[in-house]
Amino acid sequence: MSALFNFQSLLLVILLTICTCTYLRAQAPALIDRNKTGVMGLLWKSARIGERLSPYVAIACIIMAFQLVMY
DSSP, X not given: OOTTTOHHHHHHXXXXXXXXXXXXXXXXXXXXXXXXXXXXHHHHHHHHHHHHTHHHHHHHHHHHHHHHHHO
């Protein structure tokens, strides 16, 4: 089943995108910062969300991990 039609999978994809973009921006800021508009701007926005809301993103990742292990 596609991640777009399963809500749990969609949340997992969003969380993984946020975490990956935040990590990439920490390692190579020029890679993410040069594209602030358009479709690639979503990666920049995901990195900003990961930086500013990192405690909440971390808690969401932990909850999602436990949920995936239990079900």
